[in-house]
Amino acid sequence: MLLFSVQPHQPLDTLPDTASTHPGAMVHAFLIHTLRAPNTEDTGLCRVLYSCVFGAEKSPDDPRPHGAERDRLLRKEQILAVARQVESMCRLQQQASGRPPMDLQPQSSDEQVPLHEAPRGAFRLAAENPFQEPRTVVWLGVFSLGFALVLDAHENLLLAEGTLRLLARLLLDHLRLLAPGTNLLLRADRIEGILTRFLPHGQLLFLNDQFVQGLEKELSAAWPR
Amino acid sequence: MFSAGAESLLHQAREIQDEELKKFCSRISKLLQAEDLGPDTLDSLQRLFLIISATKYNRRLEKTCVDLLQATLGMAACPEQLQVLCAAILREMSPSDSLSLVWDHTQNSRQLSLVASVLLAQGDRNEEVSAVGQGVLRALESRQPEGPSLRYLLPIMAKVVVLSPGTLQEDQATLLSKRLVDWLRYASLQQGLPHSSSFFSTPRARQPGPITEVDGAVATDFFTVLSTGHRFTEDQWLNVQAFSMLRAWLLHSGPEGLGILDTDDRSEQEGSTLSVISATSSSAGRLLPPRERLREVAFEYCQRLIEQSNRRALRKGDSDLQKACLVEAVLVLDVLCRQDPSFLYRSLSCLKTLHGRVRGDPASVRVLLPLARFFLSHGEAAAVDSEAVYQHLFTRIPLEQFHSPMLAFEFVQFCRDNLHLFGGHLGTLRLSFPNLFKFLAWNSPPLTSEFVALLPALVDAGTALEMLHALLDLPCLTAVLDLQLRSLPASSERPLWDTSLRAPSCLEAFRDPKFQGLFQYLLRPKASGATERLVPLYQLLQPMAGCARVAQCAEAVPTLLQTFFSAVTQVADGALINQLALLLLGRSDSLYPAPGYAARVHSVLSSQFLALCTLKPSLVVELARDLLEFLGSVNGLRSRASLVTSVVWAVGEYLSVAYDRRCTVEQINKFFEALEALLFEVTQCRPSAALPRCPPKVVTALMTTLTKLASRSQDLIPRASLLLSKMRTLTQSPATSSMHSKEGAEAICTRATELLTLLKMPSVAQFVLTPSTEVCSPRYHRDVNTALPLALRTVSRLVEREAGLLPG
Numbered sequence A: 001m002l003l004f005s006v007q008p009h010q011p012l013d014t015l016p017d018t019a020s021t022h023p024g025a026m027v028h029a030f031l032i033h034t035l036r037a038p039n040t041e042d043t044g045l046c047r048v049l050y051s052c053v054f055g056a057e058k059s060p061d062d063p064r065p066h067g068a069e070r071d072r073l074l075r076k077e078q079i080l081a082v083a084r085q086v087e088s089m090c091r092l093q094q095q096a097s098g099r100p101p102m103d104l105q106p107q108s109s110d111e112q113v114p115l116h117e118a119p120r121g122a123f124r125l126a127a128e129n130p131f132q133e134p135r136t137v138v139w140l141g142v143f144s145l146g147f148a149l150v151l152d153a154h155e156n157l158l159l160a161e162g163t164l165r166l167l168a169r170l171l172l173d174h175l176r177l178l179a180p181g182t183n184l185l186l187r188a189d190r191i192e193g194i195l196t197r198f199l200p201h202g203q204l205l206f207l208n209d210q211f212v213q214g215l216e217k218e219l220s221a222a223w224p225r
Numbered sequence B: 001m002f003s004a005g006a007e008s009l010l011h012q013a014r015e016i017q018d019e020e021l022k023k024f025c026s027r028i029s030k031l032l033q034a035e036d037l038g039p040d041t042l043d044s045l046q047r048l049f050l051i052i053s054a055t056k057y058n059r060r061l062e063k064t065c066v067d068l069l070q071a072t073l074g075m076a077a078c079p080e081q082l083q084v085l086c087a088a089i090l091r092e093m094s095p096s097d098s099l100s101l102v103w104d105h106t107q108n109s110r111q112l113s114l115v116a117s118v119l120l121a122q123g124d125r126n127e128e129v130s131a132v133g134q135g136v137l138r139a140l141e142s143r144q145p146e147g148p149s150l151r152y153l154l155p156i157m158a159k160v161v162v163l164s165p166g167t168l169q170e171d172q173a174t175l176l177s178k179r180l181v182d183w184l185r186y187a188s189l190q191q192g193l194p195h196s197s198s199f200f201s202t203p204r205a206r207q208p209g210p211i212t213e214v215d216g217a218v219a220t221d222f223f224t225v226l227s228t229g230h231r232f233t234e235d236q237w238l239n240v241q242a243f244s245m246l247r248a249w250l251l252h253s254g255p256e257g258l259g260i261l262d263t264d265d266r267s268e269q270e271g272s273t274l275s276v277i278s279a280t281s282s283s284a285g286r287l288l289p290p291r292e293r294l295r296e297v298a299f300e301y302c303q304r305l306i307e308q309s310n311r312r313a314l315r316k317g318d319s320d321l322q323k324a325c326l327v328e329a330v331l332v333l334d335v336l337c338r339q340d341p342s343f344l345y346r347s348l349s350c351l352k353t354l355h356g357r358v359r360g361d362p363a364s365v366r367v368l369l370p371l372a373r374f375f376l377s378h379g380e381a382a383a384v385d386s387e388a389v390y391q392h393l394f395t396r397i398p399l400e401q402f403h404s405p406m407l408a409f410e411f412v413q414f415c416r417d418n419l420h421l422f423g424g425h426l427g428t429l430r431l432s433f434p435n436l437f438k439f440l441a442w443n444s445p446p447l448t449s450e451f452v453a454l455l456p457a458l459v460d461a462g463t464a465l466e467m468l469h470a471l472l473d474l475p476c477l478t479a480v481l482d483l484q485l486r487s488l489p490a491s492s493e494r495p496l497w498d499t500s501l502r503a504p505s506c507l508e509a510f511r512d513p514k515f516q517g518l519f520q521y522l523l524r525p526k527a528s529g530a531t532e533r534l535v536p537l538y539q540l541l542q543p544m545a546g547c548a549r550v551a552q553c554a555e556a557v558p559t560l561l562q563t564f565f566s567a568v569t570q571v572a573d574g575a576l577i578n579q580l581a582l583l584l585l586g587r588s589d590s591l592y593p594a595p596g597y598a599a600r601v602h603s604v605l606s607s608q609f610l611a612l613c614t615l616k617p618s619l620v621v622e623l624a625r626d627l628l629e630f631l632g633s634v635n636g637l638r639s640r641a642s643l644v645t646s647v648v649w650a651v652g653e654y655l656s657v658a659y660d661r662r663c664t665v666e667q668i669n670k671f672f673e674a675l676e677a678l679l680f681e682v683t684q685c686r687p688s689a690a691l692p693r694c695p696p697k698v699v700t701a702l703m704t705t706l707t708k709l710a711s712r713s714q715d716l717i718p719r720a721s722l723l724l725s726k727m728r729t730l731t732q733s734p735a736t737s738s739m740h741s742k743e744g745a746e747a748i749c750t751r752a753t754e755l756l757t758l759l760k761m762p763s764v765a766q767f768v769l770t771p772s773t774e775v776c777s778p779r780y781h782r783d784v785n786t787a788l789p790l791a792l793r794t795v796s797r798l799v800e801r802e803a804g805l806l807p808g
Helices: A067-096 A157-174 A188-198 A209-222 B004-015 B018-033 B039-053 B063-073 B080-093 B109-122 B128-141 B154-163 B170-185 B234-253 B266-271 B273-279 B290-308 B316-339 B342-358 B362-378 B387-401 B405-417 B419-431 B433-442 B444-458 B464-472 B474-487 B504-511 B513-522 B535-540 B548-571 B574-587 B597-615 B624-632 B634-654 B665-684 B696-712 B714-732 B742-759 B762-769 B787-805
Strands: A027-034 A048-053 A120-125 A135-142 A145-152
Touching (some): A027 A067, A048 A188, A067 A120, A120 B444, A157 B405, A188 B039, A209 B316, B018 B039, B063 B080, B063 B109, B080 B109, B109 B128, B128 B170, B234 B316, B290 B316, B387 B419, B405 B444, B433 B464, B433 B548, B464 B474, B474 B548, B504 B513, B513 B535, B574 B624, B624 B634, B624 B665, B634 B665, B665 B696, B696 B742, B742 B762
Antiparallel strands (some): A027 A048
């Protein structure tokens, strides 16, 4: 795909105008995964704890049997590939900033998580690697959990960053993710409830504070804490 | 938190057997059949979701169970918890062939939204996307107040348009544009009513108040996403959704999006910007066709957002939203101006004012990028000199904000994506590479691939040498940026740096006026045309060479060097190639001492040196003096073995009249002497623990090159033969056996024997060791009567016979 691989010394005026041809500006997927402690010989693998793909990329025309199964396998692999990359980006950033590995554990569950200071970043995924279209990943690391949005290449990054922070805050609050012994694996309904309101079908919303509060009230009514 | 308990739960979910799952599903089926919507069902569905989502392999569910999940999703009385789980399970199974879910407009809009989420996950195998799109459109068409709430359906439309752009007919697109206009421009200015008014609430309390601005003032104009209140009406919700999808829809429904040409004659409009402005002033606006009307409304909306962003927000969240709205407003205006140039004139003054406002505000720095893009796209058409915009962007921002990972990514992405727009301003971008490299030096893991794409466009013959120096000094720049952050007064926004690292001597040096020049040179914002020797800094900053950020950057440099060289060789003339070769040799022993850095860089430099020689073989003759000097000064050979080998090989290959008529016997003799001395040095020196062994590759390369030179200046043959037989004896003597491994010694011995044999027949030697350029043509290899195959056969026979006579 020519769109994002600028060939050396291609005459500049022949480059495609990426913005006018881009398909759209939405979120392709949201995922929550584990972050292993840096600098430790941690056992285990990077685990995707939850993922939601908003509208699948068009399936390839594949006449072989079990096409659907292969398609699903591919989607799961794509998400895992994103999780692994986020984990390594987060680890590298933590190492570079000299954060001790114990930072991965909250001091106490009641503590307000300073999401503005949490490790965060963005990186690009080239077309066909792993998604058909080029994508941008925005991620946020909160203790041992990684939250990531996979975006269409030209989404409003500032809005995406704010939305990701909001989602992380809501998930931490409404699922009490930092309390010892809580487990998000069996609480997918709450996660779904949050996503359908705050990121409906992968649409980033311009929500001011009062809209957020309104939606949160609605959420608390459907899922009493 | 993710704990051992969770890990084991995940394992259980993955390892559950088909039989168990079957039993579990039939239990769920029973619950759902009985329409038991209580906590048992909830718990079971949560588990089922985990079982299905935890593995990448397909789970087979009984058809009854799948059907019941679909039925429950459509059940009006079903609580939301269960509905979202049913939808999530079906979505996680997709794509699936056993799905029978359809769009049923009698369902409520929340259910329809969930159904859509499942259908859109099917990968559009059976045109599900278009079916969903048509369903939403039908809901849009029926304006009945009791119809499904569009608030839940509008985002589906946005997704449908992205997934399958051709799905809407022209009249449907018109309808959506019309509705968007209504929601964007005419949402009510009163707050929404409380959902249920209690018996005791007074009528006064039920009176909804007016909408306010983010600073608390009563709204002065139409409702936008930056208007606020305690409760919102349906049309206010739709206003938020409409703006959120506006840009995607404008792009889609624009002239190029639908593949339909606008009926208006654009070329005429482009010619007379001013006359169009009067025609599209808002009083006439209502008479415009829907698509134009939407653009007009979008324009007004963006202007209002820009105005509203000037207000001082009472809440932190709203202040963040103001910035995101500014970014979006500029992006939307950019789309509008591209679709209809008549907006250009009206946007410019407002955006210029905006630029003036945000350029001094570090909190709004992210708005500068879309603004710069706007001026890049339209500056020329509007005859505005936007050089000042880029100057500010490229000079100040990287210098002050290099440590922000998000800005760094967005900045570099901006450069990369808009290269085609830079045109006359490409010079500004290219000269700014020292500043752009700051982003890279600080955030190398996510930015390396971005720079691999960007670098070729930055490479310019005029700055190539300075850029190569800068790339080699990148890890040193990382260290200096770290010091710069440490020496700044503590700011509210703490950049992430390694606080565990203490390097007081480095900080002292950073503040020492004696070194200011060097530090300032490294931190320069623009290419200066000069180069400074930074060796004193490498020593001063040695304590920081081991820190993680420097190490990460050092790992990125070899890849970037490769990219640089493949780009620079496309633009370099002969003189520049010579200079690059010299620079490469000169820098090989002056690098920042990050662990492992020198070795990785040398391996790139040595292959690139050969590439330069292949490109311009005469550089060996032209740079003979410098190469001799380099070979004469390789006391640090062992750390630069790969580069020395390349140079030695290049001398043997290209120091010949065949490549450059200027090559003299005198030059050949001089190189012979230098290489002879070098061979002597590397073979005689006693191995010690401190120095690694000299690789046998260096020795064989030296021997081969000496033989090649001898074959070209035949007076040297006796000396070369003597040297080679000495080498053969040397490798067999037990005294030097510790110098090379057994395989190494054998390789040296074999090569020496082969070369000796060749030298016995000088004309064959010359033919084999300095083949004419014709050997590249296929005929030379295919035709048995031409000289090369014949000669090779002769030579191998000779060599084999001689080797057979060797003892041992």
